[in-house]
Amino acid sequence: MKITIDSSLCSGHARCAAAAPEVFRLDDDGYALPYDGEVPPELQQAARDGELACPERAITVEQ
Numbered sequence: 001m002k003i004t005i006d007s008s009l010c011s012g013h014a015r016c017a018a019a020a021p022e023v024f025r026l027d028d029d030g031y032a033l034p035y036d037g038e039v040p041p042e043l044q045q046a047a048r049d050g051e052l053a054c055p056e057r058a059i060t061v062e063q
Ligand code: F3S
Pocket: 005, 009, 010, 011, 012, 013, 014, 015, 016, 017, 026, 030, 031, 032, 053, 054, 055, 056, 057, 058, 059
């Protein structure tokens, strides 16, 4: 599973990090940072939770 964050859509709502802080981190301005590499199995549900939490649909989770 991979996570793509469209920085042109991210508006800094921070709901991804609130829903799944173990997956999503924010930069100093409150925008989501890229997630590098594969999401381990134990974090995949959290990744989906963060995807659904973003009101801008800036997060895409793909198998
Ligand atoms: Fe950005 Fe959406 Fe998270 S707007 S900070 S990716 S909730």
